[in-house]
Amino acid sequence: MKNLSFLLLFIAIQINAQNLFDFDYAQFGYDSTSNYLEFYYSFNQKSMKVSPLDSINVVKGILQISIEDTSSGQKIVDKEWRVSHQVSDSGEAGSKYLIGVVGFIVPHGSYKCMIGGRDVKDEKNQKIYTEYLTSGRFITEQISISDIQLASRIIQDSPNTESIFYKNSMEIYPIPSSVFGENQPVVFYYSELYNLLRISGSEHLKLISSVYNSKRKIVFSKSKPISRSYDSRVEVGSIVVNKYPTDTYTFVIALIDSTANYGVSSSKKFYVFNPSIAITDTMTGQVSGVFASEFGVMADEELDDLFNKSKYISSSAEVDKYDKISTTEGKREFLYNFWKDRDNDPSTPENEFYKLYLTKVTLSNQRYGSLSRIGWKSDRGRVFIIHGEPSEIERYPNQVDTKPYEIWYYNELEGGVIFVFGDLTGFSDYTLLHSTLRGELRDDNWIRRITTF
Structure with missing residues (x-):
């Protein structure tokens, strides 16, 4: 019960703390050498001082972003933006957020990012975050998935092409706090799928969308076939969470090619605050890596097939251990760790050894x-x-x-x-x-x- 109480307290504090500034980010494929990195930000107008300007009231904030290449120490971005919003009265200021997005083309590599926001009228009122991220490769010879962008609203086929939130014929309104629930009952999401035509396999891929709670239990899952008609496509959707109890959740999108026995996944954490929904289970935990990976959505027969293909590099002890596993969850955990242990470069988001191995399996099927x-x-x-x-x-x-x-x-x-x-x-x-x-x-x-x- 102590763990549950702490979780509820933590989320409640996050909801009610009225932080001046929140941010989130997502990366999308740009070309074979770079990604497009988007930062989503929000200023809480209730935490800002209202000032008059030409007979109107406004709130003003300063957004700061720096991006430093950790290998060279060179700053590739070091900028400030002044943002403002008109409010009719102080009461309106307390009910809205000033939300925006900025984007950069970032070469593949590792970066240290500083993202901050401050009130123009009160420089002591500021919040600065430090985030380390890796710009991995999306445009490759293998199927891949971009980061997941969470949103409060998505307008498809929007005519408002001048909107800062416009992307691929849609307006996507970010929610940098990633908090949903009683005030935001629907989780909207956006992602991009790449390289669908680059490698032969089944005519249709399988896309699985799942949500795990902090106890690593699936609370939502759906799947659908994805045609290989185009090399890339957009994937958008929504999940209603108004009945979800207060908790930390992980949303996972997995793209599976069963014929090639290959899959990729992307995951995103979000929070639900629903104080009126009763908690039915008092145990909490952290979502392990397997549930945010392609292994976390593989069916039992897919797991067995993958391990059979992996036996060429398995020890006899590993074969015996796998043969004794009777549950799908256990097999997922085993294969996740099996390939994680063979990752030549854990500092990168991709397991290059695993991808190369499955590529050789596919080529063997084609050649031999x-x-x-x-x-x-x-x-x-x-x-x-x-x-x-x-x-x-x-x-x-x-x-x-x-x-x-x-x-x-x-x-x-x-x-x-x-x-x-x-x-x-x-x-x-x-x-x-x-x-x-x-x-x-x-x-x-x-x-x-x-x-x-």
Whole structure:
């Protein structure tokens, strides 16, 4: 009960503290080298001093933003903006927020951002935030999802193209505090999907939208097919939260290609303050990484299929452990940690090793499949997935005295090794005949197995 009381107190303080200034941000793909970074800000007019200006009353604030490249120490943005809003009386000032958005093209990299707001009439009344962020790659050869922008309202097919909130034929009104509930009962959201045509797979992708509470339980979920008609598209929607109890929630969008066994996800935390809705469960916790990842929305059969494809790099202990897991949640947690442990660069938002591995699985299916087996299960597929592209390949498809065979050279492995594959059946199902790599099948007389005379 103490945890619950603290959570309620924390959210209540956030609602009632009347902060002068709040902000949020989201990144969207711009090109192969940069993202478009948007900052959403709000000044609480109730916390600002009203001043007369030419027979009207106004509130004035100063927005400050600096963006520093952490690798070079160079500031790529260091600006101030003066913002103001007319109020008819002091009572109106207490009921509104001054909301806006500014955006920048930011090269991929890591940044330290300082975002602040202050009252022009009271310089002691200010709030400054520090945020560290990474500008990762959205425009790649793999499907990807932008950050999620939360909004208080979205007007689709808006004619108001001059609005600062206008984007992709819509007006999207941000809610920088990310607080919803009794005063804002609907969560609107906006995101962008990229690279839908860049890689072959199923004709339709599956988009899953889910909301998890602080106890890591799903309180909302829906899915729909996404056609690969265009390389990119916008995804907007809404969730009614007027019946959600006061809590911290995480919204997750996952895009799954079941055929390629590949998925990506994007997540966003928000808060609900509904003091009139009873809390039915007293335990609280933190949403773990798995629920904000693509693994958190995979079905049981998808998890099993992914782990089967992962066995080439699994230890026997890991295989035994996975085989003993009986719940979908347990399998999700296992695979999340399995790939997290193999992330070569945890400082980046993407797990490059995981993406590369699944890319090699997809390429194996395209290159090495036969009538009898899918490509990743073939001997050539296994070697390619584990070791990557060979340094050189010698192909002998039409020899008079031998069946078709290939010799793969890996010059960087153990000082140089080879793999020999032969099509023993005549149906393009190449079998490993010989290798000089330690631990692989070795048969120095392999040629006799493919000789035809």
